[in-house]
């Protein structure tokens with residue numbers, strides 16, 4: 001997979017970036033540096049093409065997810081994270097997954113559906129993909145999630161709540177930030193994510 005890497009400074013957090021639909025490995029870099037100016041960055045480009053836009057798994061229209069592709073791409077992404085972690089000498093459990101929209105959705109799916117040492121996440125505007133095949137305990141996971149309110153044309157309150165509940169039911173430590181700014185990331189939530197990260 002195509003990646004961008006910056007080792008950052010020795011006291012920085014390890015941020016693993018997953019962009020939204022139409023983004024690429026550079027899309028969340030400024031956001032990562034805003035959250036932690038010293039951070040190490042490992043950022044992936046989604047390999048699925050949809051009308052020239054990069055994504056992390058296929059869909060057949062807005063919110064019509066291709067579940068076969070979701071599972072296949074989740075396995076590929078996890079393998080790529082394992083490989084990059086080894087190459088860069090970073091333990092899997094030391095990454096903080098930082099995803100936006102489609103990238104947040106696959107990141108949350110990895111934590112819910114794969115038994116992996118990955119355990120921390122900042123998820124901007126994710127939604128439930130409605131896949132709940134696993135029951136293993138998530139009490140080692142700490143996640144922060146934001147919701148854009150009823151002006152978000154993509155993520156419904158119901159879908160966001162379903163995702164939050166899926167994590168809470170399995171004992172993850174969950175922090176929710178609700179805004180009213182729609183699907184775009186805004187300053188208020190960035191500040192909240194930054195505070196959460198500082199205290200991690």
Ligand code: MLT
Nearest residue numbers: 020021059101102105154
């Ligand atoms: C997006 O456009 O990124 C979606 O709303 C979320 C997804 O497709 O996973």
